[in-house]
Amino acid sequence: MSTPPPPLEPLDESWDRALCVVAHPDDLEFGSAAAVARWTGQGKTVAYCMVTSGEAGIDGMAPAESRRVREAEQVASAAVVGVPEVTFLGLPDGVLEYGLTLRAAIAHEVRRFRPDIVVTGNFRETWGGRSLNQADHVAVGRAVVDAVRDAGNRWIFADQLVDGLEPWGGVREVWAAGSPESTHGVDTTATFDAGVASLEAHRAYIDGLGWEHFDPREFLEGFARAAGQRMAVPFAASFEVFPMGFGD
Ligand SMILES: [Zn+2]
Numbered sequence: 162m163s164t165p166p167p168p169l170e171p172l173d174e175s176w177d178r179a180l181c182v183v184a185h186p187d188d189l190e191f192g193s194a195a196a197v198a199r200w201t202g203q204g205k206t207v208a209y210c211m212v213t214s215g216e217a218g219i220d221g222m223a224p225a226e227s228r229r230v231r232e233a234e235q236v237a238s239a240a241v242v243g244v245p246e247v248t249f250l251g252l253p254d255g256v257l258e259y260g261l262t263l264r265a266a267i268a269h270e271v272r273r274f275r276p277d278i279v280v281t282g283n284f285r286e287t288w289g290g291r292s293l294n295q296a297d298h299v300a301v302g303r304a305v306v307d308a309v310r311d312a313g314n315r316w317i318f319a320d321q322l323v324d325g326l327e328p329w330g331g332v333r334e335v336w337a338a339g340s341p342e343s344t345h346g347v348d349t350t351a352t353f354d355a356g357v358a359s360l361e362a363h364r365a366y367i368d369g370l371g372w373e374h375f376d377p378r379e380f381l382e383g384f385a386r387a388a389g390q391r392m393a394v395p396f397a398a399s400f401e402v403f404p405m406g407f408g409d
């Protein structure tokens with residue numbers, strides 16, 4: 162007999178601004194978009210930052226065309242959940258490397274947007290069990306945590322501090338969505354449909370995957386129900402929380 166996963170603690174929602182930084186268009190829609198819809202519905206400001214444009218993500222479509230299609234799908238997908246701003250950093254899809262280039266690019270976005278919370282994707286080695294995570298996801302998540310610290314230090318990436326850009330040390334926590342080490346969650350029951358619509362906006366990508374009979378709603382329900390059980394609600398999204406303050 163296996164023990165059930167432990168309950169998820171409700172995420173702190175006493176904040177105003179969140180920046181979501183992920184490797185690829187669609188990363189947020191495979192689980193977090195319903196939570197984003199809840200937050201924008203509460204009047205919070207959420208912005209998206211895509212490190213790549215997912216240009217290597219569709220086998221039957223060349224990167225230049227794929228970039229155009231996927232950026233447009235991501236902008237539409239963000240609008241569905243109340244996110245008006247999507248930034249594309251333009252780093253190379255599929256071959257991201259953890260390092261200073263990545264940290265600097267993300268730190269710049271943190272300094273520009275000045276978020277209270279930064280959301281990223283799971284960057285653990287696996288999704289739980291034996292299903293391995295993808296290299297870009299791991300590189301981005303690690304870089305996000307470091308870039309949040311970099312952003313607050315005026316002596317790191319100091320060349321960015323021109324034209325009024327200032328250090329920003331106000332990020333309280335980084336949240337990694339869908340981590341197998343998730344400790345927290347958010348009830349997405351009321352905004353679940355918006356999350357489905359947000360994933361459905363990635364039509365060219367979903368078609369390009371060639372998964373027969375892929376149903377976005379059914380796919381998202383599986384994860385949302387499992388997380389929901391850990392909060393005693395129908396649907397939820399789960400997050401691993403990394404405190405960014407001192408002494409946490
Ligand atoms: Zn991805």
